[in-house]
Amino acid sequence: MTRVALIAHDEKKPDLIEFALRHESQLETYDLVATGTTGQRLREETGLEVERKESGPLGGDLMIGAEVASGNLDGIVFLRDPLRAQPHEPDISALLRICDVHDTALATNLASAAFLIEGLAD
Numbered sequence: 001m002t003r004v005a006l007i008a009h010d011e012k013k014p015d016l017i018e019f020a021l022r023h024e025s026q027l028e029t030y031d032l033v034a035t036g037t038t039g040q041r042l043r044e045e046t047g048l049e050v051e052r053k054e055s056g057p058l059g060g061d062l063m064i065g066a067e068v069a070s071g072n073l074d075g076i077v078f079l080r081d082p083l084r085a086q087p088h089e090p091d092i093s094a095l096l097r098i099c100d101v102h103d104t105a106l107a108t109n110l111a112s113a114a115f116l117i118e119g120l121a122d
């Protein structure tokens with residue numbers, strides 16, 4: 001089954017929820033995983049079933065990165081906050097890097113996220 005990670009920084013979580021609701025019928029055909037708080041909000045505010053990793057600052061980005069390195073993920077939607085520094089910036093960079101190492105589809109804004117979600121559909 002296609003496995004997709006959904007991640008958003010705090011300022012971008014409302015955008016991700018809205019995106020998930022808009023694409024809910026497609027997303028529910030995927031095996032979904034998210035960082036901790038993002039996953040909690042997706043569970044509470046959408047009808048989607050989402051596996052939750054640790055919160056991003058506590059290692060969640062690295063846990064998602066480990067799945068990329070293991071070849072377990074087909075795509076990642078990661079809505080970063082481009083206007084605020086994050087305390088766990090090294091973890092974020094590591095996740096972006098490992099996606100490039102393994103040529104894993106990565107969308108960091110809403111416009112590309114729609115392409116990714118539709119593009120992974122079979």
Ligand SMILES: O=C(CO)COP(=O)(O)O
Binds near residue numbers: 060
């Ligand atoms: O910080 C994050 C990604 O870098 C997201 O983590 P949360 O989903 O736990 O807020």
